[in-house]
Amino acid sequence: MMVEKEDLGLSLSLSFPENRSSMQLNRTTSLASSSSPSAPFNPQKISWLDNFPSLGTFFFLSELGHMPRRCEAVPEGNRREPSGGGRRGRCRSFVAEQHTLSSVSGKRSEREATGDETERASSHGISDEEDADGSRKKLRLSKDQSAILEESFKEHNTLNPKQKLALAKRLGLRPRQVEVWFQNRRARTKLKQTEVDCEFLKRCCENLTEENRRLQKEVQELRALKLSPQFYMQMTPPTTLTMCPSCEHVGVPPSSSSSAPVDHHRPRPHHIHPRPIPIHPWAPTTPVPHRPFNALHPRS
DNA sequence: CGAGGGTCGGCGGTTACATCA
DNA sequence: TATGATGTAACCGCCGACCCT
Secondary structure, X not given: OOOOOOOOOOOOEOOOOOOHHHOOOEOOOOHHHHOOOOOOOOOOOOHHHHHOHHHHXXXXXXXXXXXXXXXXXXXXXXXXXXXXXXHHHOOOOHHHHHHHOOOOOHHHXXXXXXXXXXXXXXXXXXXXXXXXXXOEOOOOOOHHHHHHHXXXXXXXXXXXXXXXXXXXXXXXXXXXHHXXXXXXXXXXXXXXXXXXXXXXXXXXXXXXXXXXXXXXXXXXXXXXXXXXXXXXXXXXXXXXEEEOOOOOOEEOOOOOOOOOOOOOOOOOOOOOOOOOEEEOOOOOOOOOOOOOHHHHOOXX
């Protein structure tokens, strides 16, 4: 009686185009809109994290000196005891009693006032399933109920009180049940997205590692060639580099056959390139200052 | 106008139960 | 039939936003 994952809209796809600038994750829902209003994540601040909302939250919190709650260090004195779970609303544990009596929120008052008495009989004959000892059978939503909830979730992954009441009435559920279902559904979506993000970053890391390995090998080969003058004096350089005579910017032309100068100063039209100076990277007379690999690629 | 308290909704984390292999 | 794995309904505690006094 369980709804298929595809029906739940949890089938997040992951694609890895060669062109990284176009990498996009096909997200079922916009997590940015579902994130807590208390998390002031500014997507423009870390633009490349647009594709990773969950990671973006992580990095943003880290940047602010906050850690996500998952990583939060809880002081020993404040650490929550492993308390009883699902039925605590009905059989409150000692710890819950200790910590919640001082602040009876509206949420809790709603649960206690309407959750047990007035709403109990409204759906699926829950009261009929009460055991003699007070424990309650767990409700499983019907296929139709799940489908309607899914449809509603696709439209908006949060509900205002009016929508919640209407949906609960339509489904024959308690408003609290609809609210819980949406909370759990958002959590599932976020978890799924986090898994996708992690998988994506893992593959990115693998690709970069492979590329780094390839480049290191290329550097070794080039250095070996440089140590063999009988070779490089006869060889044509694979690429013709050009250097701007005024700023000494070195660039690679769009295509090796094109003789057009590299226009790396396009934003500054006043800058004139009278004549590009070709640079033969292996020519011994060209005084190319040696720079370590890390200096050329500071991020590697 | 700012401080303090109450309410509300969302989230992270957890538990318990139903279902399946 | 027993059992471990998995999915999920339901819960608690916390936090930030909002409102009122």
